[in-house]
Amino acid sequence: MGEHKAEVAPRAAALGVAVLGCGSVGSQVVRLLEEQAADLEARIGARVELRGVAVRRLDAPREVEVPEGLLTTDAQGLVSRDDVDLVIEVIGGIEPARSLVLTALEHGASVVTANKALLAEDGPTLYEAAERAGRDLYYEAAVAGAIPILRPLRESLAGDKVTRVLGIVNGTTNFVLDKMDTTGAGFAEALEEAQELGYAEADPTADVEGFDAAAKAAILASLAFHSRVTANDVHREGISEVTAADVASAREMGAVVKLLAIAELTDGAVAVRVHPAMIPRSHPLASVREAFNAVFVESEAAGQLMFYGPGAGGAPTASAVLGDLVTVARNRLAGTRGAGESAYAAREVLPMGRTVTRYHVAIDVDDRAGVLAAVATAFAEQDVSIQTVRQEGRDEDAQLVVVSHRATDAQLSATVEAVRAMPFVREVTSVMRVEGEGE
Amino acid sequence: MGEHKAEVAPRAAALGVAVLGCGSVGSQVVRLLEEQAADLEARIGARVELRGVAVRRLDAPREVEVPEGLLTTDAQGLVSRDDVDLVIEVIGGIEPARSLVLTALEHGASVVTANKALLAEDGPTLYEAAERAGRDLYYEAAVAGAIPILRPLRESLAGDKVTRVLGIVNGTTNFVLDKMDTTGAGFAEALEEAQELGYAEADPTADVEGFDAAAKAAILASLAFHSRVTANDVHREGISEVTAADVASAREMGAVVKLLAIAELTDGAVAVRVHPAMIPRSHPLASVREAFNAVFVESEAAGQLMFYGPGAGGAPTASAVLGDLVTVARNRLAGTRGAGESAYAAREVLPMGRTVTRYHVAIDVDDRAGVLAAVATAFAEQDVSIQTVRQEGRDEDAQLVVVSHRATDAQLSATVEAVRAMPFVREVTSVMRVEGEGE
Known part of the structure; x- marks a missing residue:
């Protein structure tokens, strides 16, 4: 509770940015930082200067040209630099991402991350480190890609009471289920098409068994209910056992099968789960086609809201990262922090039964x-x-x-x-x- | 451009709030302020104290019990008080709302308003007054009711470039067109049903002729393109001439008729218009049924996003007002302002032709x-x-x-x-x- 006023002014007229990772998201972030430099300066009120881009190998092929001398393999050194005010973490995975984020915060940088796995596994450690440091930790890109859901839940609904969140938060499984619905195909056939079109990986386990959705469900539940839910708290069932008969049966009752991430508040306890479910075709989530994502929110006063968009992809994710960057940079210049993670309620997590x-x-x-x-x-x-x-x-x-x-x-x-x-x-x-x- | 650091600290440990208007929205705001008092205090970091509720007549019937002694007919006096930090304007209309908002800002209060008509007619005057005063002016509730659209456009997409906004921003006309589509009814018959069910007013002109949507289109265009568009800039056509034949013809080509508010950026110029249009049934906006609203946003990096929810109603609108209140209150305690209206581009507004x-x-x-x-x-x-x-x-x-x-x-x-x-x-x-x- 209370306000966390950071006493540190910006270290320079310009804000120094370090980007960790230069894959499909990182390269788009670097590109946008350059292309939108003038707009970013206007919106932030200070220039944003790229101090370095940390990569595993200097000679790997990449989608963007990183300015001379900015590529480094010394990520720890980069996030510890005095002239780095903002760190963008788009490496993914648990380590070294966690250590780098913690080091960055300790050294006084604010952090923007797109790392759902890390937040779902160890969010509380990161939130506490940010709070101790008096710095921002923003992660809009970690859930549902470019769809703005963190700000609506954290800020727009801050005077309301969210009771339930239903999300289609995995594009691969939505693509597969949508194919099964529109063509009558079985799971295996639809998955194969998704793989051919690049919507599913060669090893699709993380997607089709619901691991990816479970990580996002944990983050959504934490945000929606100001609680601390980790991926281990999430009951998880994937879509590999969904049959053409299930989909046909859904169709007969005017419904469609979707893989849902569900977080509910019941008598002060949180229930969080990921499983395939039938929803009526008249429900707004039913019209979410192909690999799109959507998050449907029920709250006491606002009623039903839905946020729809691309759930993945380099450019959409980079857009979410840059949006966070603008907010975090403005907060930093104002010597303040954003609406925080501080007011947490310890909530029981209901078992699936x-x-x-x-x-x-x-x-x-x-x-x-x-x-x-x-x-x-x-x-x-x-x-x-x-x-x-x-x-x-x-x-x-x-x-x-x-x-x-x-x-x-x-x-x-x-x-x-x-x-x-x-x-x-x-x-x-x-x-x-x-x-x-x-x- | 640049950061607007307000030098004034909060006037007390508690923040004083004045509510202007106690109709369907105002009464819900007063109710939520009371019911959510503990949550609001936790999220803001200070108590929120209701200093007064301005009404036209003390003895009018109202939906909420206002605590003893807080009702007043002296709105000007209320917004000028030293112990009022935040003013919530939910009177609607141009005057006296405009004078009250300007007086509040001059006296150092931050303002949250739901007044689309005022913002569409004279937004620039209000934005400038807020900037001069170093105070926040938030208005999430003015467009698409409870749907968080202001923050996504102002903040989440701040590092991206919005190219186009398509909105279903009037619930009455969407209800009428949806009825025509599902039942084959003509305009007059569908409107009559909407009136019977309370979705349309006895004089439906403001809704069916597109005036309400045009005001929202002006606000959306201003937000999306960091420009200053007023209702007069908006080309406007209503739905009263949409026939059952039009709707049937749309159906034959796999489309549906919707009243759209459209704002586009073309070669740096803005085009803003409201008119009925056919959109494909596969488009996310096509599935917006009954009196719901939705705003579809196209941007360069994020791609296609949609925000869906109730466009009106006392409780949903109050939810949006309270969300703004939390942000504005936190900004005030931190001695800062939110992402502002300052970085404006003077843009040509294209004629309809x-x-x-x-x-x-x-x-x-x-x-x-x-x-x-x-x-x-x-x-x-x-x-x-x-x-x-x-x-x-x-x-x-x-x-x-x-x-x-x-x-x-x-x-x-x-x-x-x-x-x-x-x-x-x-x-x-x-x-x-x-x-x-x-x-």
Whole structure:
């Protein structure tokens, strides 16, 4: 709580900037720093001077020409320099990024980072270091690429109470699910197309198994609820088991399957999870196509807000980095810090079993009398109320599609286990959570 | 340019707030100030104390109970008080709002306003007064209600270059057009339904003729392009002449009709306009339903971003006001100002005739040979290139639907005039601009 007035004035009429990393994002940052130099000076009120660009190898090929003498492999030396006021970290990964950010803050620099993995694993350490140093730590680019979500959550909604955040925060999985929805393809086929088009990596695990989305979910939950959630707190399920039948079943009920990062506040506790879910086609998130990202925010006074844009890419991410740079530079010139990380609430993180959600369950059953009644009884025994049942005869067998009302995940999964064990149940063909609707 | 460091420290450990107006927004502001008092104190770093609420009549019914002794009819006296640090103006309209805001700034208060009409008519006067006073003037609530758009444009994209803003910024007209699209109703019928449901006023002129959207377009253009655009600069067409046939014709080409507020930067000049337009159903703005608002932003580095949410309503607007309040209060405690209005570019505002757009034109013609060739010639004579033509025979006559490539509005309207005068043309049944697509 309270205001953190930094007593240090800018070290010079110009602000010194160090860029760590010169890959797809770093090279765009260097390019924009040069191209937008005059605009940046006008908006900040001081010149921004590039002091150095730290890279692993001097002779690696890169997308931008770095001015003579500014490339260095000594990143620690660069962030320790007295004439570096602002450090932009776009290396990614945990180390050496963490050590470099901590060194930069200790030496009095403000930091802008795009590093979701680092923030999700060890955000609190970084926030505390920034606070101790009286410096800014901004990270708009770490969640949902260029989409401005940090400022809306930190500042625009500062007088409101956010209750829930639903995000499509991984472009690869959204591309794959969108393909499955529009073409009827299965997961493997859609993934292959994504790989061919460059939307998925050769090893797509981090994306399709939800690790990337889980890191972003942790950051979103921390921001939205002024709490400290790390990636370990996030329940995670990927999309590799989503079938063409799931997608078709969603379509039949006017829904679409999306991989959602969900953070909710329930009685003061935080629930954070990443899993595929069906959402109604009328929901704003349903229209997020291809590799785009979007973050849907529910708050008490503002109601429903959505922020949409490219979730990745060198130039979009660099745009977010530069936006942070302008704010951090202005704060520095004014001798102040931005709306901070200081007012934190210690919040319980709910285990998945206690999280409240809804299930869509498709079951192949023998087509005989009493089946529907027996299934309904299984739901009732776990105290799960049913919203709709659709029954379709198919030759000798039939399919039941049940959508529940809200219940805890533990109740719902126990119900599914009970149903699976019933003698007339041939197979539970699809189990998926339903989000983005009322009760 | 440069930084505006206010030398005045907060006048007390607590910040004094005056609220001007206690209608649907003001009463929600007063309610939130009370309900969120503890959270606001934590986020700001100082208590916020309500010093007074200015109203026109003390005995009018209101939605919130204002604490004893705080209601006053002396607004000028209230904003001149030494113990008022922050003034929230939610009266609306030009006067007395303008005088009160200017008096507040002169007396050293920072101002948060939701007043789009005032900003669109006389924004520059207010910005200059704030700058002279070294105080903040924030107005997130004035455009698109609770949707955070001011901060993204001012701050998040500060290192990028915005090239175009397309907004659905009027909920009433979006509700009417959405009804027409989903039910096939005509304008009058859809408007009547909107009025019955409270989405349109008894006199709907300000909404349906685009005046409200034009005011917001001026503010958006000013923000996006760091320029000074007023409502008078905005070319304005409403939706009262949109027909069921227009909407059906849009549907046939996979598009939907929306009232768009458009601000574009072309060779350093600004073009600002409000008119109905067809946009493809795959465009993110197409999925903005009912009375929701959204602002779609195109920028060089970030690409395409969209901000979606409720465009009006007491609680959503109050949420935006409170978000501004937190920022302004923090700036005040830090003795600084927010990213400012100072770096302005004097930009030419293009007349509508020079604005570049595309037309969709539906024409009833006699069904005889040579008609298509003659129409195509009329387009070619104005140097307007045709993207698609659809020809449908209907008994003795036929309908031609032509969609052009991009050309100036002057060329396009001259083309339509030429077509209208052709002997075999029975009627030009629909002329509408097409937006949200490539060239």
